[in-house]
Amino acid sequence: MTHFRAEDATEEEIAREAALYAPFTDAVRQLADATLRTTVDEDEIRAVQAEIEALTARLRAARIPGSYGVRYRPSGGGRAWGNAVVGLRNPIAPPVVTSVGDDGRVTTEFHLGAVYEGPPGLVHGGVVSLVLDQLLGQAAGAGGRPGMTGTLTIVYRQGTPLGPLRGEAWIDRTEGIKTWAKGRLLGPDGVTAEAEGVFILPKWARAMLAADDPETPVLPDRSYFQ
């Protein structure tokens, strides 16, 4: 898989990169929000557009080919900075920042603004599923059972309002190469959506781990797939 890149950056270099790219990417998130909501006049729109195009050309003077992929950290962990939900360098990611408790439960508090809208004033139902897929996948990974999503079911209890939200996910059970994870999103008025997903350990991971214990494969890296 060419998109898995090993790198020789030290943890200090990675921290320095994060300090550079996090505010840079956030500036583009703010621009996206402003782009959607602006009511400045036509001439100003065209003038700003020309400047944006010039900035894009400057950034493209040097760039990676293809997509961002996942980089290995020296510690062995994955660095999913391109991820559409949690990616520090991805302007379309809110980004969702998660914590993993001692019990393996994944929790997060995050904010969804105007660009995540579906029905007026509400988070797009598909964005609800997008975030939940990520949280469930991370819960599976946090339990040493990373995998590709096999199935995902979302039950919508009420509209999810734009604004501050909470999310949580955990492993419900495992069976061979399958892990069932559950989770939910909560708004100011309580649970807005519940999710269940099945995550399948990929073949290459099974092969890697076969010599170890084929019945209960465990991978140290939590973020290959998230």
Place this chain on the structure above:
Amino acid sequence: MTHFRAEDATEEEIAREAALYAPFTDAVRQLADATLRTTVDEDEIRAVQAEIEALTARLRAARIPGSYGVRYRPSGGGRAWGNAVVGLRNPIAPPVVTSVGDDGRVTTEFHLGAVYEGPPGLVHGGVVSLVLDQLLGQAAGAGGRPGMTGTLTIVYRQGTPLGPLRGEAWIDRTEGIKTWAKGRLLGPDGVTAEAEGVFILPKWARAMLAADDPETPVLPDRSYFQ
């Protein structure tokens, strides 16, 4: 619902706005892609960031409060330009552009680049569900049965590669206020994911239509919820 805005723009004015905002928003999409993939040096990142912040301030000199919502067209149809999947003015929307066939089937061809990545080289599983939720909702709406997503189930058949994709959705059956829609995404190697969703006609729409025919409510507007 304050986010439903009536407007007195003519169809010509709307076409003119589309011609202005579509390339403007696309320029921001290109910037987002460049932001994720750039390898220019630190000084250049900081310089570009400062310019982006200045452009954001210019756009914010005048803006709508809160989220974009859905505007009524003079024709009575909705205009979901802020929508996270299909929104012409939303930089995080690919955007997906759909067609509705005479049989009510919703189809689309679209492209997902690096910002939609999950596993290396593949579309994020949650982005797959995001697009499918939108397509299924539009199929329900195209059949005169718009609604909020009640449940959504995605079955992932294989990884969805970044790049050119197709999608389709249709109504499977209806029962009272519920509509079951199905759909799927296809990549170069065939079907990558299948979806089924239940869409619930909202209370206000039921009330509006009660006098008409409470058993088979039909709304002319296909896009209130998409």
